Amino acid sequence: MTAIWTKNLSKKYWLYKKETGIKGTLKYLIRGEKVFVEAIRGLDLKVEMGETIGLIGPNGAGKTTTLKILSGILYPTSGEIKVLGFTPHKREKEFLKQITFLSGQRNHLFWDLPAEEYFNFCRVVYQLPEAIFKKNLKKLVQLAEIEEILHIPQRKLSVGQRKRCELVAALLHDPKVIFLDEPTNALDLTNARKIREFIKERAEEGKYTIILTSHNMTDIEQVCKRVVILHMGRLVYDGGLDELNRSNGFKRKIRVSFRDSWNKEWVERLGNVIFIQGQEVLLEVPPENATQIASTLISQFSIQDIRIENPSLEMIIESIYKKEDERVFK
Amino acid sequence: MVYRVNFFMEILSGIFSSLIVIFLWMAVYRYSHREIIGGYSLSEMVTYLLGAGLINSFILTTAENPETSQNIQDGSLSAYLVKPLSPYGLWFARDFGSKSFFFLLGLMGYLIVGIFFKKLLLPFSSGKYLLLFLISLFLAALLQFLLFEVLSLLSFWIENTYGLRFTMRVIMEVAGGAIIPLSFFPGILQETFSLLPFSFMIYFPMKLYLGKIPLDQIASLFIREGFWIAGLGFLNFVVWKKGIRQYVSMGD
Numbered sequence: 001m002t003a004i005w006t007k008n009l010s011k012k013y014w015l016y017k018k019e020t021g022i023k024g025t026l027k028y029l030i031r032g033e034k035v036f037v038e039a040i041r042g043l044d045l046k047v048e049m050g051e052t053i054g055l056i057g058p059n060g061a062g063k064t065t066t067l068k069i070l071s072g073i074l075y076p077t078s079g080e081i082k083v084l085g086f087t088p089h090k091r092e093k094e095f096l097k098q099i100t101f102l103s104g105q106r107n108h109l110f111w112d113l114p115a116e117e118y119f120n121f122c123r124v125v126y127q128l129p130e131a132i133f134k135k136n137l138k139k140l141v142q143l144a145e146i147e148e149i150l151h152i153p154q155r156k157l158s159v160g161q162r163k164r165c166e167l168v169a170a171l172l173h174d175p176k177v178i179f180l181d182e183p184t185n186a187l188d189l190t191n192a193r194k195i196r197e198f199i200k201e202r203a204e205e206g207k208y209t210i211i212l213t214s215h216n217m218t219d220i221e222q223v224c225k226r227v228v229i230l231h232m233g234r235l236v237y238d239g240g241l242d243e244l245n246r247s248n249g250f251k252r253k254i255r256v257s258f259r260d261s262w263n264k265e266w267v268e269r270l271g272n273v274i275f276i277q278g279q280e281v282l283l284e285v286p287p288e289n290a291t292q293i294a295s296t297l298i299s300q301f302s303i304q305d306i307r308i309e310n311p312s313l314e315m316i317i318e319s320i321y322k323k324e325d326e327r328v329f330k
Numbered sequence: 331m332v333y334r335v336n337f338f339m340e341i342l343s344g345i346f347s348s349l350i351v352i353f354l355w356m357a358v359y360r361y362s363h364r365e366i367i368g369g370y371s372l373s374e375m376v377t378y379l380l381g382a383g384l385i386n387s388f389i390l391t392t393a394e395n396p397e398t399s400q401n402i403q404d405g406s407l408s409a410y411l412v413k414p415l416s417p418y419g420l421w422f423a424r425d426f427g428s429k430s431f432f433f434l435l436g437l438m439g440y441l442i443v444g445i446f447f448k449k450l451l452l453p454f455s456s457g458k459y460l461l462l463f464l465i466s467l468f469l470a471a472l473l474q475f476l477l478f479e480v481l482s483l484l485s486f487w488i489e490n491t492y493g494l495r496f497t498m499r500v501i502m503e504v505a506g507g508a509i510i511p512l513s514f515f516p517g518i519l520q521e522t523f524s525l526l527p528f529s530f531m532i533y534f535p536m537k538l539y540l541g542k543i544p545l546d547q548i549a550s551l552f553i554r555e556g557f558w559i560a561g562l563g564f565l566n567f568v569v570w571k572k573g574i575r576q577y578v579s580m581g582d
Binding site: 071091097 | 385405406409411412413414415489502574575577578579
């Protein structure tokens with residue numbers, strides 16, 4: 001079953017530009033310069049129920065705008081859109097009860113009140129029966145490890161603690177579709193890991209459709225099987241994370257340390273030598289031959305250590321951004 | 331805590347300015363040697379001014395409620411939009427809550443002040459008028475909310491609506507009859523004021539309390555107020571619907 005479907009989705013809006021200095025301010029008072037922003041340009045997207053998708057792209061690519069349109073916060077300028085069969089911006093109750101939107105940037109909880117108060121607010125807003133509310137709360141609180149901070153006003157908590165409370169609040173009504181906008185943004189390693197594991201657990205249950213944006217590739221690698229890459233409001237890649245890793249002609253690197261003497265010319269024939277430092281050699285090889293070349297090396301020479309290095313996801317993605325930049329600005 | 335101090339200061343400063351105006355009028359009555367000025371006896375005038383002060387304490391203090399425009403401007407509205415609740419309803423409920431709170435606070439303050447003017451204060455003219463007075467208070471609060479909320483909703487298009495709301499508040503204070511009864515103004519101003527909705531905020535309820543409106547005119551005035559409320563309600567609805575269409579959710 002399809003959870004999310006968009007066709008030729010676009011979003012444009014106007015902003016007023018303000019120049020610096022007194023002159024700019026005065027000018028702005030009379031008539032600011034209008035700037036036209038095309039946040040999304042013709043996005044086609046189809047997400048099945050139970051899928052977990054990583055939405056990535058450089059700043060300003062339209063990731064957050066996409067999430068906001070899918071969750072009904074923003075009206076699209078043109079195009080078609082269905083989420084769980086509903087049109088999001090109509091904001092029907094039955095739709096809103098089945099989704100959630102969590103932003104890593106923003107505080108949703110009541111600043112002066114403990115998390116518990118906000119959970120109760122959610123119970124009323126989502127009209128949750130007492131028993132279900134208690135059951136969900138208990139499970140989520142345990143998972144997010146926030147038992148001890150339930151009664152402390154939000155402003156006295158650290159960012160990481162607050163984010164974990166927010167995650168619990170966002171999932172209390174057991175939403176089917178979960179939108180997460182940079183959930184691990186501004187978190188330390190431990191808190192980021194906790195949030196990630198939390199999301200991963202949800203994702204693996206297979207009941208939930210999760211769309212996640214992040215600049216942290218660890219989030220994407222650990223949680224998502226499929227990634228969608230946006231660049232300046234356009235979709236530039238939609239597919240499996242594994243294919244992304246394999247494709248794009250990225251060379252593998254073999255780092256080898258020889259124990260005894262070795263034949264330089266022989267090694268140079270195997271691949272492109274990047275550097276030689278005494279007994280250590282870094283060799284660049286086509287991805288499809290990497291394992292074969294490594295085993296050849298092992299059988300031919302006495303070897304102390306050998307390692308095949310994959311390009312990092314960061315590297316692959318950055319090269320895609322760069323390629324797109326070049327294409328657009330040419 | 332800071333908030334609470336702020337509340338009390340608002341009410342207190344309101345009471346102070348009421349007192350100054352009352353003392354001024356007492357002096358005017360004393361030195362002019364007239365029983366009745368502009369159709370008001372001294373007792374009626376003091377009652378009017380204290381009542382106006384009380385109404386002010388919950389209508390004027392909440393008039394600039396910045397929450398709606400803040401929610402729109404900084405994008406915190408988004409958090410409400412993804413929940414099965416109506417942001418407009420939430421704003422209305424919050425405003426109603428703070429008005430009730432300020433009403434109770436003002437009532438306490440003005441009851442204490444009232445003790446000192448016990449001899450001059452008039453009771454309501456009849457039970458019927460008291461009921462009408464209470465209804466008109468409720469409608470005044472509703473009218474005030476709608477008038478200012480529509481300005482706050484303009485935040486969808488303009489960056490700061492504080493100036494608009496401040497100006498409206500000043501106009502409301504004068505044209506609503508908070509300073510003196512509207513019948514004291516020159517003819518042309520009176521005519522202008524009668525075309526505006528502000529007189530329903532203070533002047534109309536206080537005249538009801540004092541029984542200064544003939545019973546046969548009351549219905550038509552309530553109907554006019556009803557038209558204002560319906561019209562402004564519709565305007566709010568239209569502006570909200572149009573605004574939310576082009577909401578850009580700033581800040582993340």
